[in-house]
Amino acid sequence: MTLPILYSFRRCPYAMRARLALASAGIPCELREVVLRDKPAELLAASPKGTVPVLVAADATVEQSLEIMLWALSRNDPEGWLDMPGEGHALITQIDGPFKSALDRYKYASRHTETDPAQQREDAALILLDFDKRLAQNPWLLGPRPTLADMATLTFVRQFAMVDKPWFNAQPWPCLARWLAAFLASGRFTAIMTKYPQWHPGESATLFPPPSSSF
Template sequence: MRPILYSFRRCPYAMRARLAIASVGLEVELREVVLRDKPQEMLAASPKGTVPVLITETGVMTGVIEESREIMDWALAQNDPEGLLDMPPEGEEWIAQIEGPFKVALDRYKYETRYEGVEPLAEREKAAAILRQVDEQLRERLWLYGDRPSFADLATITFVRQFAMVDRAWFEHEDWAGIQGWLARFLASERFAQIMLKYEKWQPGGDPVIFPAISLN
């Protein structure tokens, strides 16, 4: 039995989980979720009700991983053909910044009506200030730490995509060619196309969807 991945196509957490699984070359059964109508099978496995959720084993022995970072770690612990884990210590510091203060500011910028007393443009500037920390190095190299992606790239760039999509005209007008080029390379890549294929909402009893559907050359 393949592992089962409950996912939502546009969720940045689910996206980075799919990136790691695809990089490793694992095959999982992908179950696309509609967040307003979550399947009971997913909620039974993970009552918190957020994606991604990975069921690593089925039957009597069931393992459930409920956090995207842990899914990435699980996948890369089995195989790391691209050497994603070969990154300097500051890679973990960058991930912590994006998962922490950047994501906090992003949510308040993108979803201002969910928070009381929020100034969305001030929150946008907080997030932008974090991105500017790596703009210069990204003007000199293709990815954060060299000419190929590392774990730090794949663990964070889906959140940068979400940030850019809030006001694409503003993002593209900013003077940060390194950040813009980094995101553009990712969006034009085969790996992005691979994880963003569209699937119908999962229904019990339907034909299983095997992910990844295409191989990364």
């Protein structure tokens, strides 16, 4: 049987969350690591937008990371990530929308000279402070176990934290910091962050996920 193909880039937070869902679902695929400055023609043929992740399966080509997560988990959800209240989707929308917008203008300030990066950082921080209050009640955003709301947002919080680690570590969000640290220390995170060489046509397939990718 032909495996789905996942075009991915290791450090991209969108690709990271797609890999998280595929690992949780235990859906084997062929991973093709892309170098963004040298995109393969096969990726562009499958998805002219030319960004990752892209999943090419027998029944569909899925071009957005959250849709890849839902595609995988709708087929197999052994950890119950989709079992969450509606507010979980609202949290994901908040991170994908205003938080990511502020993060981009903070992290890539030279590309967004029309905005003040310090103000953008503060705008993003206000959202994270609300997350910290929520995490003061439970180890995960919606209760005692992780759901899609956690796994679809943590990779972007990680990206934000890495822009200026000393500043991030000095902020008054101990519960958020604990949540992020637990994720980064997990076997699942380690498994999805394996380094793979750039994919070239004709090479042996790289199978994903690795055999051991649990929390």
